[in-house]
Amino acid sequence: MTNTQSPTSGDPVPSAQRILSLFATMCRIRAFEEAAERAVGEGLITGAAHLSIGQEAVASGVCGNLRTSDLITSTHRGHGHTIAKGANPEAMMRELFGRAGGTSDGKGGSMHIADFSVGMLGANGIVAAGIPIAAGAAQAKRLLGEDAVVACFFGDGAVNRGPFLEGLNWARIFDLPVLFVCEDNRYAARTRSGDMTGGPGPAARAESLGVPAHPIDGNDVMAIDALAGRLVEEMRADGTGPQFIHAKTYRQRGHTVADPGTWRPAAEIAEFLEHDPMILAQRFLADSGIAAGDLEAIERDAKQEMAEAYDNAAAAPWPDNALAASDVQDVGGAA
Amino acid sequence: MSVMTYKDASRLALAEEMRRDPTVWTLGEDVGDGGVFGQYRGLRDEFGPARVVSTPISESTIMGAAVGAAMVGTRPVVELRFADFALCAMDEMVNQAAKARYMFGGQTRVSLVIRQPIGMWRSSAAQHSQSLESWYVHVPGFVVLAPGTPADNRGLLKSAIRCDDPVVFMEHKDSWDVEGDVPDGDDETVPIGKAQIDRTGDDLTIVTWSGALQVARQAADAAAGKGVSVEIIDLRSLWPWDKEAVFASVEKTGRLVIVHEAVKVCGFGAEVAATVSETMGDRLKTPVRRLGAPRIPIPYAPPLEDLCRVRVADVMNTVEEMGV
Numbered sequence: 120m121t122n123t124q125s126p127t128s129g130d131p132v133p134s135a136q137r138i139l140s141l142f143a144t145m146c147r148i149r150a151f152e153e154a155a156e157r158a159v160g161e162g163l164i165t166g167a168a169h170l171s172i173g174q175e176a177v178a179s180g181v182c183g184n185l186r187t188s189d190l191i192t193s194t195h196r197g198h199g200h201t202i203a204k205g206a207n208p209e210a211m212m213r214e215l216f217g218r219a220g221g222t223s224d225g226k227g228g229s230m231h232i233a234d235f236s237v238g239m240l241g242a243n244g245i246v247a248a249g250i251p252i253a254a255g256a257a258q259a260k261r262l263l264g265e266d267a268v269v270a271c272f273f274g275d276g277a278v279n280r281g282p283f284l285e286g287l288n289w290a291r292i293f294d295l296p297v298l299f300v301c302e303d304n305r306y307a308a309r310t311r312s313g314d315m316t317g318g319p320g321p322a323a324r325a326e327s328l329g330v331p332a333h334p335i336d337g338n339d340v341m342a343i344d345a346l347a348g349r350l351v352e353e354m355r356a357d358g359t360g361p362q363f364i365h366a367k368t369y370r371q372r373g374h375t376v377a378d379p380g381t382w383r384p385a386a387e388i389a390e391f392l393e394h395d396p397m398i399l400a401q402r403f404l405a406d407s408g409i410a411a412g413d414l415e416a417i418e419r420d421a422k423q424e425m426a427e428a429y430d431n432a433a434a435a436p437w438p439d440n441a442l443a444a445s446d447v448q449d450v451g452g453a454a
Numbered sequence: 455m456s457v458m459t460y461k462d463a464s465r466l467a468l469a470e471e472m473r474r475d476p477t478v479w480t481l482g483e484d485v486g487d488g489g490v491f492g493q494y495r496g497l498r499d500e501f502g503p504a505r506v507v508s509t510p511i512s513e514s515t516i517m518g519a520a521v522g523a524a525m526v527g528t529r530p531v532v533e534l535r536f537a538d539f540a541l542c543a544m545d546e547m548v549n550q551a552a553k554a555r556y557m558f559g560g561q562t563r564v565s566l567v568i569r570q571p572i573g574m575w576r577s578s579a580a581q582h583s584q585s586l587e588s589w590y591v592h593v594p595g596f597v598v599l600a601p602g603t604p605a606d607n608r609g610l611l612k613s614a615i616r617c618d619d620p621v622v623f624m625e626h627k628d629s630w631d632v633e634g635d636v637p638d639g640d641d642e643t644v645p646i647g648k649a650q651i652d653r654t655g656d657d658l659t660i661v662t663w664s665g666a667l668q669v670a671r672q673a674a675d676a677a678a679g680k681g682v683s684v685e686i687i688d689l690r691s692l693w694p695w696d697k698e699a700v701f702a703s704v705e706k707t708g709r710l711v712i713v714h715e716a717v718k719v720c721g722f723g724a725e726v727a728a729t730v731s732e733t734m735g736d737r738l739k740t741p742v743r744r745l746g747a748p749r750i751p752i753p754y755a756p757p758l759e760d761l762c763r764v765r766v767a768d769v770m771n772t773v774e775e776m777g778v
Contacts, residue, residue: 190526223559235561240525245549251518252525252550259523259530262479262504285512289519292510446560448619450597450646451694 130345135407141183141340142400142414145175146421148199149397151208154425155198155215155229159376163433164215168229169196173338173371176396177302178203180343181270181364184351190238190256190269192249194302195230196370197242200272206234209428218435225438226446238267246307247277250286250299257295268351270298276307278321284328287361291329294360298350299325301363302337304370309382325363337366338396341403369394456638460601461493461630463608468494468531470640471615472501475529478615479505482516482533482569490535491571491630513539517546517568521554524566529615537570537624538581551620552595567614567621572600573665573715574759575627580751583759585664585716590622591693591725597621597646598692602667604634606690609644617646626665626715649696651703655685657778658709661700661726663689666713666764673713673769682778692722697729704730708739709776713764718746740776745769 152170159168171178174196182191182203193200202208206222214221215229222234233241240256243249253271260267277283278301290297301321306312318324322332333350335342343366350362369391373380380388401414444453458466472478479501480494486508488495498506509516513534520530534540540547551564572585590598597619601607607625614621652667653674662670667688674684685703689695704710710730712723723744730742747762 192522221559223557223561226559227557231557233558233561235525235558240522240562241554241558243550245545248518248545248550251515251546252522254515255519255522255524255530256526257522258507258519259526259528262523262528263477263526282514282518285510285515286518288510289512289515293507446556447594448555448597450617450619453594 130342130349132341133344135404135409137344138341138400138404139409139417141179141344142404143417143421144179144183144203145340145397145400146418147208147424148175148178148202150421150425151202151211151428152198154212154429156376158216158429164229165217166228166230167375167377168215169375170372171196171199171370173391173395174302174304174368175199176340176343176400177300177337177366177368178272180340181298181300181347183344184347185238185268185270187237188265189267190240190253190260191272192240192253192256192269193242193272194246194249194274195242195244196274197232197272198229201232201234201239201242204234204239205237206239208425209431212428212432213435216432216435217437218432219438220435224442226442247273247280247282249273250277250282251289253297254286254289254295257290257297258293261295266355268296268298268354270300272300272302274307275301275303275305275312275316275321277301278324279315283324287325287328287330287363290361294358296354296358297361298347298354299330299361299363301365303365303367306370306374308374309378322363322365330361330363332363332365334365334367337368338394338399340396340400368396455635457633458604458636459630460604460607460625460632460634461491463604463636464493464611464625465495465497467608467611468615469497469500471612472497472505477528478531479507479528480531480533481507481509481520483509483511483535485533489533491627493630494533513542514546517543518550520566521546521550521564524564525554525562529565531567531615532569534568534570536582537572537586538584540568540570548593552593556595563618564620565618567611567623569623569625571627572624573626573628574752574762577754577756577759579754583752585714587624587692588716588720588722588725591722595620596693598624599646599690600624600664600692601690602626602629602664602688604632605636606644606650608636609642610646610690612643613646616643624664628665632668644690647691647694647696649699650688650690651699652686652688653684655683655707657683657707658711658773658776659685659687659700659703659707660711660713660769661687661689662713663692664715666715669764669766669769670713672766673773676766676770677773682773695726700726700730701734704734705737708737709778710738710742711745711769711772711776712742713745713769715764716746717749718744719749721746743772743776745772
């Protein structure tokens, strides 16, 4: 291995063993989402499923630097973040299928995937809604005397919503340990977000609010890992407040599984299929001396795990009807 | 008993609960400096700036941050300054606070209080005067409280802070200086979902809440002068609401008038009227009546603003029309 510094961030290149572990998470995310994609075709997922295929390096590289006691908020495109934070994929698949034993009893589905037991405070069907929630969670953790860091994932579309400005400003003035992660996959639903964003973009907006911003290749898990590792450590240690990662990546699929995404330029799609985060990680690992067979085994295990999650979710019963009216409220309740 | 104002009663309630529970904190514009109406005066001195948090004018994030803070185990008391401003935080209230527990399958609780003062007050015009309580009753997940007296403002705010559900807490701006007896003892609470029989009577029931309670009291006095005995039920809790108390009263009187300040169309009075009609229509001596504001924005000029108010004369005319 000759590289000692990431070409994009300048941070030291992490060890091969560390990247191997992050690569395994990426494989599990991709296998989960490919299984979910099949399930939509089979009619097993009735609602919308937004896939993050092509964006796995961001979830894996950031969450790989968090403790279980750290927190994340996510978006409608949240399967990857949830797996990377440590959720059980079979419970997640059951949730997507709307079945008993789902992470939310089958009451939330893909857009409300969550696992509070591993600090995953929920995907959100409202763009940018996780930003204020992340800020408040960080504020409360400080009030409780805990040193948790909150990673807040959102897309490039979110920077045009009001809570983006409010939430970043809030984290700045209260010096909260929130790692804002703008996962820029170029498209806000079916519109190129660059066409809808005035000025120089997400990082400049963060900087204008006093939040240090770090643009990075969002498909390079080695670089993301090194950067996130440094930022999380700094935020936890010195209380200097929020940081912002602008991770430039690409959504290989359409907005939802129902959208083939073929309306985008073919050359652009082809370029990013070449610049796939899995390929970049594999290349790094191969260059670092990891045997091809080891990488194949990791992929095979991930596919096997998600195939089992799929089969078990498909075989699971529907939730009990009584659950429809549970967990509404204690006082008053359903009527 | 001590005599205190509606405003002081709420300040006392919050201070008592913050002393009792270190996870209770409050956030909103100017709360560190006492709040827009002085209802937070002195709290930052006692509890410090980490628990009495003055914020930017960022309603979405005031509310959204409170949701995140509640999810990790604290109990925020959110101040939104005017109910009208709460509309800037509608997603955070309706899509986040009210639904998070449900859509995440009970994995989390959002135990917080959303204070948003309502009502007409000093020519505040269309964007500082609204009474939107029925909007929140319509949203599954919320408890909705609207105290009308100092005792209830203290007792219900304490109950709201202790409640594990998200509570929309609507104080009436014109009631801040209303004085009344408040029980002593720092553990005195008022139960959520129980109406207060403000006065007993035999001929007609008035169901009311919040600032309209004062109108109902004056009307009941005027009616008494004409030999009509009016029972006033102050709901104070709109969700859940005390159907049994209302049914029992109407069972006795056979006549029901609902008086509220909010726009009459789709106001909470419609729910009360429909429920009573569905449940005990055959025992009514005369159809249920509702009195509320016309469906117009609240105007500025005092004589025009007055046209939005339910006046004592309106109540008296209605009582007369109901053949008492």
